[in-house]
Amino acid sequence: MKYMCLVYGEEKDLHALTAERGAKLDADSLAYDRALDQQGKLIVAEALQSVKTARTVRRRNGKRLVTDGPFAETKEQLLGFVMIEARDIEEALDIAAGIPLAELGTIEVRAIYDVPGS
Template identity: 70%
Template sequence: MKYLCLVYHEEKQLGALSRDAAAKLDADSLAYDRMLEKNGTLIAAQALQSVRTAKTVKRRNGKKLVTDGPFAETKEQLIGFVMIEAADQEEAVEIASNIPLAAMGQIEVRAVYDIPGA
């Protein structure tokens, strides 16, 4: 089954990391992704650009509405994702718990919904 691991953290705190700490976090994250890829668990993983570059889009009464930034004001922002293949939610949670940013932020684990007939 496919699971999406949504990575949340405060961008402000990430921006405050020293150059060495940021480089270590990047290296650790890439190493974990490579390990997941090697064992056949990784489907995709990406960091996201700053929330300041985001747009929120919705359609109401046939009109497109676009606002800057994320829709909800939250302390932590979605900063990346890891899509994995896991036998069950327990395995997905275990994999998510080892994502390096889990030590600093939080990871939301959600099963992918397979649309019937797709």
């Protein structure tokens, strides 16, 4: 089954890291992604650019409405995602717990919904 691991944290915490700690976090994250890939568990993993670059789009009455930033003001921001293949939710949670950013933020694990007829 496919699961999406949504990586949440506070961007300010990332900016507060020393250059050495930031480089280690990047290296640890890439190493974890490679390990998951070698196990056949990784589908895709990506970090996201700053929330300052985000745009939110809605369509109302046929018109596109675009605003700057995320839809809701929250303390934590979506920093990235890891899509995995796991046998069940317990394995998915174990994989998510190993994501290096879990030490700084929160990993939300959600099963992928199979749209009927797709």
